């Protein structure tokens with residue numbers, strides 16, 4: 001099992017307002033990190049790996065989430081703050 005820090009996201013607009021399609025993981029030394037698709041992340045989670053965000057000294061868990069448009073995606077745990085919420089990380093395209 002491994003633990004990954006998500007440092008960036010790729011957002012995709014959709015009928016439900018948008019969802020995350022891919023993420024970058026890393027130690028924060030490079031802005032986007034190593035790119036993983038959401039399906040890669042879901043597979044790793046099913047193997048016991050964990051994902052989190054970190055900002056302003058606060059860590060927040062990242063969980064599987066079904067977007068309103070039916071796509072499998074990710075979202076921050078409800079206790080995420082405005083700083084470490086997935087939607088507030090740098091975005092890549």
Ligand SMILES: [Zn+2]
Pocket residue numbers: 013014015016017018019067068069070071
């Ligand atoms: Zn969606």
